[in-house]
Amino acid sequence: MAADWSRVRADFPILQQTVHGKPLVYLDNGATAQKPRVVIDALVRYYESDNSNVHRGLHALSMRATDGYEGARTRIARFINAADPAEIIFTRGTTEGINIVARSFASLLKPGDVILATEMEHHSNLVPWQQVARATGAILRHVPVLGVDAEGGLDLDALDRLLTPQVKVFAFTHMSNTLATINPAMELCQRARAAGALTVIDAAQSIGHMPVDVRALGCDFLAFSGHKMCGPTGIGVLYGRRTLLDRLGPTETGGGMVVSVDYDGARWKPAPERFEAGTPNIAGAIGLAVACDYLDRLGREAIARHDNALGQLAYEKLSALPGIRIIGPRGGRGGLVSFAFADVHAHDVVTFADEDGIALRGGHHCNQPLMRKLGLTSTTRASFYVYNTEAEIDVLVKSLQRILKFFGGA
Amino acid sequence: MSGDLSELYQQVILDHNKRPRNRGKLPTANRVAHGDNPTCGDQCDVYLRLEGDRIAEIGFDGSGCAISQASTSLMTTQLKGKTAAEAEALFQQFHHIVTTGEAPEEISDLAAFAGVHAFPARIKCATLGWHAALSALHGDPAPTTTESHTD
Numbered sequence A: 001m002a003a004d005w006s007r008v009r010a011d012f013p014i015l016q017q018t019v020h021g022k023p024l025v026y027l028d029n030g031a032t033a034q035k036p037r038v039v040i041d042a043l044v045r046y047y048e049s050d051n052s053n054v055h056r057g058l059h060a061l062s063m064r065a066t067d068g069y070e071g072a073r074t075r076i077a078r079f080i081n082a083a084d085p086a087e088i089i090f091t092r093g094t095t096e097g098i099n100i101v102a103r104s105f106a107s108l109l110k111p112g113d114v115i116l117a118t119e120m121e122h123h124s125n126l127v128p129w130q131q132v133a134r135a136t137g138a139i140l141r142h143v144p145v146l147g148v149d150a151e152g153g154l155d156l157d158a159l160d161r162l163l164t165p166q167v168k169v170f171a172f173t174h175m176s177n178t179l180a181t182i183n184p185a186m187e188l189c190q191r192a193r194a195a196g197a198l199t200v201i202d203a204a205q206s207i208g209h210m211p212v213d214v215r216a217l218g219c220d221f222l223a224f225s226g227h228k229m230c231g232p233t234g235i236g237v238l239y240g241r242r243t244l245l246d247r248l249g250p251t252e253t254g255g256g257m258v259v260s261v262d263y264d265g266a267r268w269k270p271a272p273e274r275f276e277a278g279t280p281n282i283a284g285a286i287g288l289a290v291a292c293d294y295l296d297r298l299g300r301e302a303i304a305r306h307d308n309a310l311g312q313l314a315y316e317k318l319s320a321l322p323g324i325r326i327i328g329p330r331g332g333r334g335g336l337v338s339f340a341f342a343d344v345h346a347h348d349v350v351t352f353a354d355e356d357g358i359a360l361r362g363g364h365h366c367n368q369p370l371m372r373k374l375g376l377t378s379t380t381r382a383s384f385y386v387y388n389t390e391a392e393i394d395v396l397v398k399s400l401q402r403i404l405k406f407f408g409g410a
Numbered sequence B: 001m002s003g004d005l006s007e008l009y010q011q012v013i014l015d016h017n018k019r020p021r022n023r024g025k026l027p028t029a030n031r032v033a034h035g036d037n038p039t040c041g042d043q044c045d046v047y048l049r050l051e052g053d054r055i056a057e058i059g060f061d062g063s064g065c066a067i068s069q070a071s072t073s074l075m076t077t078q079l080k081g082k083t084a085a086e087a088e089a090l091f092q093q094f095h096h097i098v099t100t101g102e103a104p105e106e107i108s109d110l111a112a113f114a115g116v117h118a119f120p121a122r123i124k125c126a127t128l129g130w131h132a133a134l135s136a137l138h139g140d141p142a143p144t145t146t147e148s149h150t151d
Helices: A005-011 A037-050 A061-078 A094-107 A125-136 A154-160 A185-194 A282-298 A300-319 A344-354 A370-372 A388-410 B004-006 B009-016 B064-077 B082-100 B106-117 B120-138
Strands: A088-093 A114-118 A139-143 A167-173 A198-202 A222-223 A236-240 A258-262 A267-268 A325-328 A336-341 A361-363 A379-383 B031-037 B041-052 B055-063
Touching: A037 A061, A061 A088, A061 A139, A061 A282, A088 A094, A088 B120, A094 A125, A094 A167, A094 A198, A094 A222, A094 A236, A114 A125, A125 A139, A139 A154, A139 B106, A154 A185, A167 A185, A185 A198, A258 A361, A282 A300, A300 A325, A336 B064, A344 A361, A344 A379, A344 A388, A344 B004, A344 B009, A344 B064, A344 B120, B004 B106, B009 B106, B031 B120, B041 B064, B055 B064, B055 B120, B064 B082, B064 B106, B082 B106, B082 B120, B106 B120
Parallel strands: A114 A139, A114 A167, A167 A198, A198 A222
Antiparallel strands: A088 A236, A222 A236, A258 A267, A325 A336, A336 A379, A361 A379, B031 B041, B041 B055
């Protein structure tokens, strides 16, 4: 079914408001996406009629909650084409997912082993690996990005040199939250596998914006957040290949993840429960499954075409502004654009744009090492989603022109 | 442009942003402190040459938005020649201005920052340089961050 983009906007109650007297132009989707009515309704319905704890009770509500929660796991497995729902671990978000993998790896790494990341990783796919490297004596290396504006993407020639037999794990982002670079994830996984390394994909920015098929990608682990794909906050997923999950120990222990406990010890359940100690975010999982339905109705190939076209159009229209520097690829970019002006700081841009009802992000985007490499301290980012329109890019351009005029004339 | 926005970006702020005073590393400094605003990556170094209890010279370096740059620049013009106690008192006044929007007339240019109070997210921008200056005065060894202060 071809999506009727003009009707999508009506699905999102929050977009029907004005901010500072102007229609809301929400361009901060890289940070979090808005929620369609169906997801909000699913949360309300769960709390109004099914709320109970999972996997513990034998009463009707507990069984309904358990069915909803486990049904969500199955739905999400299908969403990313996992072979088995047991490969879907519910987390709070991408950050927790990567931390679980990184901490689990700690027991498998020894001094001299190499953890490979890239220079474009979000702090959440960098700092956990720094911690593991410190704890184990493993060495953390980074695949360089090419070009003064990082327009060249990852240095794939360098990757050949970096993928030595010492590399045990290669962690990389599917799509950069700052550069809009879409990495060739399938190729990266193939090369890593050939070198004997496991792969961890940060799919936070890609999951809601393009088809993500873990078996086609050939990755070992993949982490994402629900809230960037129209789902609730506080729910995310760590996908891991079954055979690997069963080899990893838990990172948190307590109720719900044990087979049996005595005063001196306990035995763990297999994945996924092994990694889900305590009462999970049941409503969040159910809402996330409904978000999967919503995105599949729009069609993920179609969403990718829509979002990337807006990213490219914004890139072209913003390029005409005086004194602007846009980082990331010139073409083939994802649906966001990050830019800096020579004489106006990102904070001031965001404050002015807010006056025009436009929500932007200004700052380092949890990408400090990359920003430093590019000689920047901050950029302004506009990131697009299914409800954004070409007309909103014109509103953005007009607002930026006004800002430049104000500071230029000061 | 709305009234709030023109209140925020006063002429004196735009002027200090464009032509910052006392900008640059102070070679004669005997105190220095670094300030970070981790939310946005703004940072500044404040250099002091203390003579006894008095700020004989002051300079700053760093990067940030118009509000943080102008605030730090203006601060340097106000703190030069002040004792530590006077500097503390001036910061209290400044803090009151940016958090309440109330500005007593006698403290002149600092009153330009009264408009910040309508933009709570920007209060940290306005106080970054001040926090660094006070750290330098106190001789705090660790870099200051806006996250460790309640504003």
